[in-house]
Amino acid sequence: MDLDPLLLSRIQFGFVVSFHILFPAFTIGLSVYIALLEILHQVTKNDVWGRLSRFWIKIFGVSFGMGVVSGIVMSYQFGMNWSAFSAATGNVLGPLLTYEVLTAFFLEATFLGVLLLGRNKVPPTVFTLAAVMVALGTLASSFWILSANSWMHTPDGYELLDDGTFVVTSWWDAVFNPSFPYRLAHMVTAALLTTGFCVLAVSAWKIRRSEAVAESRTMMSMTLWLLLVLAPLQVFIGDLHGLNTLEHQPAKLAAMEGHFHTNTDEPMPLTLFGWPDMENAEMDWAVNIPYAGSLILTHSWDGTVAGLDQFPREDWPTVPYVFYSFRLMVGLGFLMVAMAVIGNVMRPGGRVYRSRAYLTAATWCLPIGFIAILAGWVTTEHGRQPWVVQDLMRTADGVTPSLTGGDVAYSFTLFILAYAIIFPVGIWFIRKLVIKGPPTEISPPPRQLVSGPGVPQAAGQGVTSARPRNATGTTGSTAQ
Numbered sequence: 046m047d048l049d050p051l052l053l054s055r056i057q058f059g060f061v062v063s064f065h066i067l068f069p070a071f072t073i074g075l076s077v078y079i080a081l082l083e084i085l086h087q088v089t090k091n092d093v094w095g096r097l098s099r100f101w102i103k104i105f106g107v108s109f110g111m112g113v114v115s116g117i118v119m120s121y122q123f124g125m126n127w128s129a130f131s132a133a134t135g136n137v138l139g140p141l142l143t144y145e146v147l148t149a150f151f152l153e154a155t156f157l158g159v160l161l162l163g164r165n166k167v168p169p170t171v172f173t174l175a176a177v178m179v180a181l182g183t184l185a186s187s188f189w190i191l192s193a194n195s196w197m198h199t200p201d202g203y204e205l206l207d208d209g210t211f212v213v214t215s216w217w218d219a220v221f222n223p224s225f226p227y228r229l230a231h232m233v234t235a236a237l238l239t240t241g242f243c244v245l246a247v248s249a250w251k252i253r254r255s256e257a258v259a260e261s262r263t264m265m266s267m268t269l270w271l272l273l274v275l276a277p278l279q280v281f282i283g284d285l286h287g288l289n290t291l292e293h294q295p296a297k298l299a300a301m302e303g304h305f306h307t308n309t310d311e312p313m314p315l316t317l318f319g320w321p322d323m324e325n326a327e328m329d330w331a332v333n334i335p336y337a338g339s340l341i342l343t344h345s346w347d348g349t350v351a352g353l354d355q356f357p358r359e360d361w362p363t364v365p366y367v368f369y370s371f372r373l374m375v376g377l378g379f380l381m382v383a384m385a386v387i388g389n390v391m392r393p394g395g396r397v398y399r400s401r402a403y404l405t406a407a408t409w410c411l412p413i414g415f416i417a418i419l420a421g422w423v424t425t426e427h428g429r430q431p432w433v434v435q436d437l438m439r440t441a442d443g444v445t446p447s448l449t450g451g452d453v454a455y456s457f458t459l460f461i462l463a464y465a466i467i468f469p470v471g472i473w474f475i476r477k478l479v480i481k482g483p484p485t486e487i488s489p490p491p492r493q494l495v496s497g498p499g500v501p502q503a504a505g506q507g508v509t510s511a512r513p514r515n516a517t518g519t520t521g522s523t524a525q
Contacts, residue, residue: 048450051441054126057457061118064464066422067415068112073183073233074240075105079160080180083173093263098176099164100260100483101244104475106161109153111471118460126453130433130443136212137203137219138193145189153182184233191232195225197434198425199293205437223293227286228425234279235421238381239414241275244268245384246411247479249404260483262398265407269392272385279378284341291342291350294435296360297428299353300367302338303328307352313338318372321364326354362430370423377417384410 079101086094123131131138159167159175167175202218203211213219248264251257291298299305303316305326315337320329339348353361384407391397398404433440 050448053453065115070236073236076180080176083176128445141193149186199224249407269388276381301371367428370420374420
């Protein structure tokens with residue numbers, strides 16, 4: 046049996062990037078959260094913020110390490126599996142990825158050691174600065190990576206030479222290509238939401254177990270406020286991103302909506318569910334909302350939206366993949382909005398901390414951010430197919446010419462074996478840290494006094510000061 050190197054290379058790349066994207070997304074949001082905790086600790090001098098920061102810094106260190114490992118594998122693939130693509134786009138993407146290393150990775154590497162090991166070795170202000178710099182480094186990394194990836198979707202500021210090589214004519218246009226601002230905002234917000242629901246899940250789980258209750262209530266209270274802002278904001282950004290996709294990648298948008306035929310005679314409905322039949326170019330068993338498609342996509346009741354019938358059949362993406370992944374992403378987005386709103390509605394009187402139903406639901410919401418990110422990645426990347434550079438270079442033309450199916454099968458097997466060892470161990474270690482939980486403030490034991498004839502006692506000696514305790518017997522501030 047002949048192994049197709051193109052198909053195997055695509056599957057391998059999808060496997061590797063699916064693992065890799067989870068850890069940078071988590072560390073982007075977590076670094077921002079840690080920086081915020083350290084700023085609050087520095088300003089308020091309330092040690093509950095410092096205890097929470099110490100807890101999440103350990104998890105950040107493990108996650109950051111796994112992200113670096115998977116990122117190295119990503120770089121390896123460009124040279125081995127996609128050398129034709131690398132040669133053609135190297136003048137554009139090479140400098141962008143180099144800027145990511147020079148600005149973001151070096152910044153993270155400089156201050157990460159201080160963040161992980163320097164709490165009691167440097168002044169508090171320097172430690173807080175290190176936390177902020179690491180957060181800025183992760184954000185800078187996402188800036189350059191999203192710029193490079195967005196250029197592949199909406200290339201700009203380039204000239205295509207006769208030999209098929211891209212050269213830059215305007216770095217400003219290449220970096221700030223048409224889809225970049227929307228994709229950057231969408232991805233960073235997704236990362237913050239992913240981390241937010243991880244923090245919410247951990248705090249809810251700890252409260253259910255009556256462990257570190259004061260610290261967990263603080264985590265939950267803070268996160269619910271953030272989610273109440275971020276979740277609706279992501280819906281708004283997603284709408285803007287969709288309009289940008291309609292303008293610059295209409296075939297992808299048509300696949301996302303399962304829109305096979307251009308609506309020239311009637312308004313476009315919004316298809317909630319159905320089965321895309323690519324062979325007959327029809328949506329079977331469709332559940333539609335009349336007029337809603339035109340209203341959402343064109344902001345008018347009778348707007349016309351190009352269907353897949355406006356594009357050559359060989360340029361269609363695989364519609365079912367894009368159609369269902371997009372609905373999964375959107376559905377989870379609205380679930381996030383609902384969890385944020387319900388949690389804040391239940392905030393008065395502390396009901397949210399006593400509702401076992403909400404705490405259980407919040408615990409089970411831990412993976413929804415990661416699933417939404419993967420669904421969004423499938424939507425945007427598979428929706429671009431069959432192009433590796435939109436409308437300019439096909440994916441089939443980007444694979445290494447001399448690559449065989451056996452070569453890819455061999456490297457893919459090695460990747461699977463390595464990931465099967467590295468990532469379960471990393472996740473197991475993170476689980477151990479979560480089970481241990483954040484450090485709690487424990488009241489010191491009463492002083493052992495020596496009394497007897499001839500032994501004077503100082504005024505007040507022998508009296509143990511009473512301090513309020515929470516449900517677990519620990520002391521500390523309680524979130525309002």
